[in-house]
Each structure stands twice: as structure tokens, then as C-alpha cells.
Amino acid sequence: MQNETLKRLIKNGAIWAFIVIQLVFFEVAGRWWSLSDSAFMDLDNMLLLLKQSAPIGIIAIGMTVVMINGNIDLSVGATYALAGIVMLDSMNWPFMEAMGDAAIPLAWLFALFTGAILGLINGVIVWKTGVDAFIVTLGAMLGYRGLVFMYNGENPTYHLNWTMVDFAEADILGLQTPALVFIAVVLIVWLMMTRTVHGRNAYAIGDNREAAVNAGIRVGPHIVVNFVLIGFLAALSAVAFYSGSGSVNPNDGMLFELWAITAVVLGGTKLAGGRGSIIGTLGGVIAIQLLRKGLGHIGADTETVNLVIGTILIAVLFLDRQLNRKGAEELKV
Amino acid sequence: MTDHTPALRLEGIVKTFPGVRALDGVSFSVLPGEVHALMGENGAGKSTLMKVLGGIYQPDAGKIFIEERETEMRGPLEAKANGVMFIHQELSLAEELSVAENIYLGELPRKSFGRVDWATLYSRTDAILEKLKVGFNARTLVGDLSIANQQMVEIARALTVDAKAVIFDEPTASLTDAEKVVLFDVIEGLKAQGVGIIYISHRMEEIFKMTDRISVLRDGEYRGTLNTAETNEDEITQMMIGRSLDISRNVEQVELGPVALRVENLSCGHLFEDATFEVREGEVLGFYGLVGAGRTEIAETLFGLRKPTSGQIYLKGEAVKITSPIDAIAKGISLVPESRKEQGLVLGMNCRDNMTLPQVGDLTAGPFVSDGAEISIYDQYRDRLSIKSPSWKTAVGNLSGGNQQKIVIGKWLSMQPEVLIVDEPTRGIDVGSKSEIHNLLRGLAKQGYAVIVISSEMPEVLHVSDRIVAMYHGRIMREFCATEVTEDSLIQAISGIEGTAA
Numbered sequence: 001m002q003n004e005t006l007k008r009l010i011k012n013g014a015i016w017a018f019i020v021i022q023l024v025f026f027e028v029a030g031r032w033w034s035l036s037d038s039a040f041m042d043l044d045n046m047l048l049l050l051k052q053s054a055p056i057g058i059i060a061i062g063m064t065v066v067m068i069n070g071n072i073d074l075s076v077g078a079t080y081a082l083a084g085i086v087m088l089d090s091m092n093w094p095f096m097e098a099m100g101d102a103a104i105p106l107a108w109l110f111a112l113f114t115g116a117i118l119g120l121i122n123g124v125i126v127w128k129t130g131v132d133a134f135i136v137t138l139g140a141m142l143g144y145r146g147l148v149f150m151y152n153g154e155n156p157t158y159h160l161n162w163t164m165v166d167f168a169e170a171d172i173l174g175l176q177t178p179a180l181v182f183i184a185v186v187l188i189v190w191l192m193m194t195r196t197v198h199g200r201n202a203y204a205i206g207d208n209r210e211a212a213v214n215a216g217i218r219v220g221p222h223i224v225v226n227f228v229l230i231g232f233l234a235a236l237s238a239v240a241f242y243s244g245s246g247s248v249n250p251n252d253g254m255l256f257e258l259w260a261i262t263a264v265v266l267g268g269t270k271l272a273g274g275r276g277s278i279i280g281t282l283g284g285v286i287a288i289q290l291l292r293k294g295l296g297h298i299g300a301d302t303e304t305v306n307l308v309i310g311t312i313l314i315a316v317l318f319l320d321r322q323l324n325r326k327g328a329e330e331l332k333v
Numbered sequence: 334m335t336d337h338t339p340a341l342r343l344e345g346i347v348k349t350f351p352g353v354r355a356l357d358g359v360s361f362s363v364l365p366g367e368v369h370a371l372m373g374e375n376g377a378g379k380s381t382l383m384k385v386l387g388g389i390y391q392p393d394a395g396k397i398f399i400e401e402r403e404t405e406m407r408g409p410l411e412a413k414a415n416g417v418m419f420i421h422q423e424l425s426l427a428e429e430l431s432v433a434e435n436i437y438l439g440e441l442p443r444k445s446f447g448r449v450d451w452a453t454l455y456s457r458t459d460a461i462l463e464k465l466k467v468g469f470n471a472r473t474l475v476g477d478l479s480i481a482n483q484q485m486v487e488i489a490r491a492l493t494v495d496a497k498a499v500i501f502d503e504p505t506a507s508l509t510d511a512e513k514v515v516l517f518d519v520i521e522g523l524k525a526q527g528v529g530i531i532y533i534s535h536r537m538e539e540i541f542k543m544t545d546r547i548s549v550l551r552d553g554e555y556r557g558t559l560n561t562a563e564t565n566e567d568e569i570t571q572m573m574i575g576r577s578l579d580i581s582r583n584v585e586q587v588e589l590g591p592v593a594l595r596v597e598n599l600s601c602g603h604l605f606e607d608a609t610f611e612v613r614e615g616e617v618l619g620f621y622g623l624v625g626a627g628r629t630e631i632a633e634t635l636f637g638l639r640k641p642t643s644g645q646i647y648l649k650g651e652a653v654k655i656t657s658p659i660d661a662i663a664k665g666i667s668l669v670p671e672s673r674k675e676q677g678l679v680l681g682m683n684c685r686d687n688m689t690l691p692q693v694g695d696l697t698a699g700p701f702v703s704d705g706a707e708i709s710i711y712d713q714y715r716d717r718l719s720i721k722s723p724s725w726k727t728a729v730g731n732l733s734g735g736n737q738q739k740i741v742i743g744k745w746l747s748m749q750p751e752v753l754i755v756d757e758p759t760r761g762i763d764v765g766s767k768s769e770i771h772n773l774l775r776g777l778a779k780q781g782y783a784v785i786v787i788s789s790e791m792p793e794v795l796h797v798s799d800r801i802v803a804m805y806h807g808r809i810m811r812e813f814c815a816t817e818v819t820e821d822s823l824i825q826a827i828s829g830i831e832g833t834a835a
């Protein structure tokens with residue numbers, strides 16, 4: 001038993017240990033090897049880090065739920081862009097312009113609704129056709145991105161509203177709105193996954209779908225709810241980010257799905273479903289952002305950053321496999 | 334026959350798994366040109382023995398001789414190199430490839446630069462197929478063949494090497510009568526070529542028609558070899574079931590309640606046809622038959638996993654339709670499935686969460702699941718079923734088979750069902766926990782549950798049931814009262830022997 005607790009501790013703690021090692025490494029490397037003249041572990045830098053992690057982080061939280069459930073969603077990047085466009089473009093509509101600042105919450109609602117609907121479409125297709133979520137959302141990724149380009153061609157969509165910008169840059173204890181939204185999402189979804197029936201069923205379906213069906217769980221509708229959730233969160237991520245930036249490029253959000261999946265997997269969620277945690281994903285998101293910032297801090301370029309993250313991802317999964325194999329060696333009679 | 338060198342000889346094969354002695358000193362030999370039947374109940378060790386022969390398991394002790402040459406089988410390739418070939422019950426063919434490619438998979442004839450020598454491949458294959466007198470050629474896609482013909486491809490594969498021994502595992506399980514005749518001809522042909530054949534089957538009539546000698550395994554032990562011509566079904570049956578096993582039947586008579594479940598003329602395609610039976614409260618109804626006889630399918634239909642094609646189900650006298658597991662659970666039917674790891678448990682989840690899975694939706698306080706309510710249900714059924722687990726937090730995957738099964742039973746008991754169906758209650762469970770689960774099932778009936786037990790193990794059905802339904806090929810052959818049934822009549826009923834149909 002001792003052994004099992006220890007193993008769990010190592011597994012859940014690994015990502016946080018990795019974060020601490022990074023912090024120390026970049027601090028030391030920056031200072032002693034004089035690769036940078038500023039401190040790395042400084043509060044402003046860390047607060048900024050949380051804000052920068054927010055767009056992918058919010059999506060990664062939704063991705064965790066979908067992946068624990070045994071599915072995947074590759075269309076989140078396109079959903080993110082489309083929700084951003086709907087939000088900013090709707091502010092330019094005559095009746096919205098006439099409303100003044102009162103149009104802002106309405107624009108947010110439009111965006112969130114768009115995300116939820118796109119998620120609903122994915123979910124219903126996965127449920128009703130039985131086609132693998134990977135394929136369905138791969139198609140959706142292409143399709144939704146097509147919608148993005150149909151909306152405004154190659155041109156960016158923009159609308160600058162200073163009230164909205166002020167809102168996006170407002171802060172509590174130095175945490176700006178996107179970071180706050182991210183933290184709120186982490187908390188709410190963490191509660192959902194650990195304390196509610198829906199969360200319990202998500203794990204059960206991901207681990208053993210047949211057993212879940214036999215236990216009388218309505219697997220199809222459950223899966224749809226999770227797709228709606230991730231679509232909603234992708235849109236929420238767009239709302240948090242574009243309220244401040246005021247401009248969407250049709251290529252925005254590309255590769256977001258892969259970054260989100262990377263963070264989720266680094267955080268210990270099993271690709272096949274049934275195991276994983278929201279807090280682990282939070283760790284994964286922070287670890288990736290830290291790596292980017294840290295490597296930048298000591299003067300590495302983006303290409304190097306991607307190479308390092310890719311290598312680490314594979315190394316982590318290899319270690320995880322080794323850890324798991326020990327327990328799984330019993331023979332089936 | 335003593336002047337022959339055996340094609341294959343086993344000496345004192347022992348194989349143990351944690352908690353189970355699967356093979357305990359098995360020795361017998363197969364002569365060239367002989368069809369040698371290997372018989373035994375499910376779980377007697379036949380498949381383990383075959384896996385040892387095939388190099389999938391390494392024996393803990395004992396030797397394998399091929400033509401009196403001691404041989405170690407370290408893997409399937411080595412078994413093949415030594416001339417031991419298998420015709421498996423479950424076919425392992427690549428459906429998208431041609432017959433020829435399947436037969437020579439892994440050793441396709443080649444030309445320079447690694448190119449496949451198609452001409453040689455097809456001519457060699459056609460030569461083999463000719464010997465088998467089959468109606469397809471080397472270029473046919475395996476996916477387009479019938480099951481029987483796919484089996485022929487497997488047999489053809491065995492003929493590509495200089496086979497010393499060919500093992501047929503339940504070869505007729507999915508064949509029609511006409512196809513069987515073809516298969517038997519092929520076996521006769523192999524025999525004439527001097528190949529030693531091990532023939533595994535439960536079907537007495539085939540055994541007596543096809544084989545020269547019969548070896549019997551029981552509980553992993555070798556019970557002896559008889560000449561087929563000098564024995565009969567009764568003797569073999571006796572050897573297979575033996576009497577050493579404790580089947581102290583529960584004679585205690587319980588006052589039976591009203592009929593809880595009645596099924597009339599229920600059919601589901603050809604899986605099972607015209608099933609009619611009833612279970613009363615306080616009674617255990619046993620379903621006995623071979624694997625594939627349609628017992629599990631009946632259970633799945635009652636639990637809403639399959640749609641019946643005709644027939645009627647009555648619960649407490651009321652006609653009902655059961656459309657889904659959700660529906661079945663709501664109507665008071667619970668199913669402990671055949672394979673607890675695949676269908677019953679969420680292995681990565683802890684004991685408590687597994688037990689409360691079907692009802693966790695009702696155990697909430699506000700938006701959250703109530704820990705207290707869950708723990709109290711878990712504690713209650715842990716005590717009632719004496720589940721041994723370090724704590725409710727332990728992942729179910731780490732428990733022993735017996736305790737895992739109790740978790741599944743506890744899960745369904747906590748739903749207060751009217752009818753509890755238990756499919757293979759003790760599969761893969763050690764002997765000690767077996768009797769515990771048997772007592773548990775008896776106890777449940779005594780408390781007034783209507784219990785249906787499906788089992789492939791005769792001692793088990795005899796021990797727990799009040800009445801036994803014997804099935805063969807999707808049909809209910811006979812219904813026995815536990816106090817009047819004999820093992821012979823039961824074996825005969827599930828083997829489809831004529832004159833027993835009620």
C-alpha cells in the first residue's frame with residue numbers, strides 16, 4: 001500500500017517537481033552564466049506568465065475533460081478563432097453599435113454561444129455516427145477553419161473598444177482578467193471532475209465504456225456535454241484574449257489544439273482516457289509556458305523551444321510507460 | 334502401436350499461475366497418423382497445455398519431445414520450426430490479404446531486391462490447396478471466404494511446413510454439418526500422411542467418430558488415456574468430472590415466493606430460439622451449456638443489451654419490454670457480466686466508486702456527490718459480502734479476482750434488484766473464494782432474491798442451483814430439478830445427444 005501511495009505521489013508530483021527544476025535552472029543559468037541581466041523568478045514575470053498561459057490553458061482544461069472521457073477535440077483552435085471573430089464582428093453590427101458599451105456582454109454571449117454550438121455539433125456527430133472523435137474533430141478543424149476564412153477572407157477582423165480593453169486589462173492582486181478567468185475555470189472544472197456525478201461518470205466512461213453502459217450511464221449524452229463544454233471553453237478563451245487585443249487574424253489559434261494536448265499529456269492524463277487530473281493539466285500548462293519564457297530568457301529562439309518541448313514530451317511519456325508497466329505485469333489466466 | 338516413435342510426447346508438464354496450479358504433471362503422447370482427443374471441462378487446463386506446446390507459456394517443469402528429440406518451445410516461431418502447428422478456434426487471418434499471402438505470411442518467397450516472387454507464391458499455394466480439394470484459389474481474398482473456408486486456409490498454413498503434429502482446437506464450433514464432412518476428410522488426409530493430430534472438442538459424437546485415443550484432463554491433472562474403440566461416453570464423462578470435488582449440494586429447502594421473472598418463447602435471431610423458463614423469488618435457476626450455447630445472449634437480452642426478435646418477458650406477471658440497461662436496472666434486473674474486467678468493473682477506479690457507479694446520481698448533496706452516503710453503502714456491502722480490501726480507496730484492479738467479483742455483486746445488490754443474473758460467477762477465481770461466492774449466491778436466494786446463475790462448470794451449477802436449464806446450440810434442451818439430475822444426463826443434454834430433448 002505504501003508503495004502505491006508513493007507511486008501516486010511521484011506521478012502527480014512529477015510535473016510540479018519539473019516546474020521547480022525549471023525555475024531554479026533558468027534563474028541560475030540567467031544569473032551565473034550571465035545570459036540575462038534580469039532575474040527570472042520575479043513576481044511580475046510570474047504574473048505575466050499566468051496571463052500568457054491563459055488562452056491555451058483554458059482550452060487545455062476542457063481538453064482534459066474530453067480526454068479523460070476517452071475522446072479528443074482537434075477543432076478547438078478553429079473554434080477559438082471563429083468565436084473571436086463573432087465577438088469582434090458583432091460589435092460592428094449597426095444595432096450593436098447603437099447600444100454602445102451595453103453591446104459588450106451581448107458580444108461575449110454571441111461568442112460563447114458560437115463555441116458551445118460548434119462543440120455540440122462535434123459531440124452529436126461523435127455520438128450518433130460512432131465515428132472516432134479524432135476523425136470527427138479533424139474534419140471539424142478543417143471545416144471550422146474554413147468558416148473562419150469565409151467570414152472575412154484573408155483579412156483580420158477588428159473592433160477596438162476601450163471599455164473592453166480596460167476590462168481585459170483590469171487586475172486583482174496583479175492578476176489580469178485572462179489569468180483570473182483561467183484560475184476560475186481551473187477551480188470550477190476541478191470541482192466538477194472531483195466532486196460531481198458528471199465527473200465521476202467521465203472517468204468511468206473513459207476507463208471502461210462497456211462497464212459504464214452496463215451500469216446504466218447514458219454514455220452518448222454525457223459525451224455530448226463534454227464536447228459542448230470544450231467548445232464553450234475555447235470560446236471563453238477567445239473572449240478573454242480578444243477583448244484585450246481587439247483584432248483576430250484568420251490564422252489565429254492554429255496549433256492550439258496540439259499545445260493543449262501537449263499540456264494535458266504532460267500533466268499526466270492518459271491518451272486512452274480514464275485517468276488524468278485538472279490540477280495536473282494546470283501544471284502541464286505552466287511547465288510549457290515556463291519553458292518558453294525560460295528558454296527565451298537565456299536567449300534561445302522559438303525553434304529551439306519547440307524542439308526542447310517536443311523532446312521533453314516524448315521523454316515524459318516514456319517514463320510514464322515505464323512506471324505503469326511495473327504494475328501491469330500480472331498474467332491473465 | 335508401440336513400434337512407432339511418438340510424433341509428440343509430453344512428460345510431466347507443470348505450469349502454475351499465482352494461486353492456481355493450471356497444469357500438474359501432464360504426460361501423454363501422440364503417435365504419427367493418430368487422431369488423439371484431448372478432453373476436459375472448461376478450466377481443466379486444455380488451453381494452458383496448448384499454449385505451452387505453442388511456446389506462448391514456458392512450463393515450470395516437464396519436457397516436450399518431438400519424435401523423441403527433446404525440444405524447448407521458446408516462442409510460436411520455434412513451435413512452428415519444430416513442426417507443431419495449431420488450428421485455432423479463433424482464426425487469426427488478415428482479411429484484406431489473399432489466401433496465398435496469408436498462408437506464407439512472414440516467409441513470402443522473394444526475388445532480388447526483396448521483391449515478392451508472386452509466381453512461386455501462387456503456384457506453391459495452389460499445390461497445397463489442391464491437396465485440400467477446396468473451392469477457392471491462391472488469389473482469393475480471405476475476407477471473401479466463409480468461416481469454414483477460412484479454417485481451410487489455416488489448415489493449409491499448417492501444411493506448408495513439415496508438420497509433425499497438428500492441433501485442432503474446437504474446429505467444428507462454427508461449421509455447418511456439410512462443412513464438417515469436408516473438415517473430417519481433411520483430417521483423414523493428414524492422418525494418412527502420418528501427421529499426429531490432437532483434437533480438442535467437447536462434442537462426444539465427433540470424438541467417437543474421429544479419434545483413435547482419448548486423453549482426459551481434470552483440474553490440471555492428467556487422468557489417463559483410453560482407446561476410443563474400447564470406451565464409451567459414460568466412462569469419459571466420469572473421468573472428466575470425477576467425484577473428488579465437493580458438491581455437497583445445498584439441500585436446504587427454501588419456501589419459494591411468487592414467480593419473479595417469466596420468459597416465453599424468447600428468440601434472438603439464431604443466437605437462441607424459443608427460450609421458455611421462469612424463476613421464483615428465493616430460487617436459483619442454473620443455466621448450463623457449452624460456451625456459445627446461447628446462455629450469455631439470453632442474459633444480455635434480459636438486461637436490454639440485445640433486442641429479442643420474438644417472445645415475451647414477464648416481470649412479476651406483467652409483460653414488459655426491456656430496451657436498454659438503464660431500462661433493465663429501473664425494472665429491477667441486474668446483470669453481473671461474464672467478464673468482470675471488460676464488462677463489469679472500471680479497473681482504475683477505487684472500490685467505493687465502482688460499487689456506487691449505477692446509483693451515484695442519487696447520492697448527491699447539492700451539486701456534489703455525497704462522500705458519506707457513498708461510504709455508508711460501500712461499508713454496508715463490504716461487511717455483508719465480506720469483501721477484503723485495504724480501504725475503499727484501493728483501485729479495484731489491485732484486488733484479487735474473488736474480491737473484484739464481490740464488488741460487482743455488491744454493486745448490483747445495492748440497487749435492490751428483483752432478479753439478479755450472474756454470468757460465470759467464479760471464472761478465474763481461486764478455489765477458496767469460489768465456495769465463498771457459491772454460498773453467497775445461495776444466501777441471496779434464501780433472502781428472497783430471484784437468482785439466475787450461468788455457468789460452464791458442472792460442479793458449480795449443481796452446487797448452487799435449485800433447477801437447471803441445459804442449453805445446446807441456442808435451444809433449451811431440458812430442465813432439471815437439482816434433486817433429480819444426474820451428471821450424465823446433464824452432459825448428454827448439453828452435448829445435443831439425441832433422445833434427450835424434453
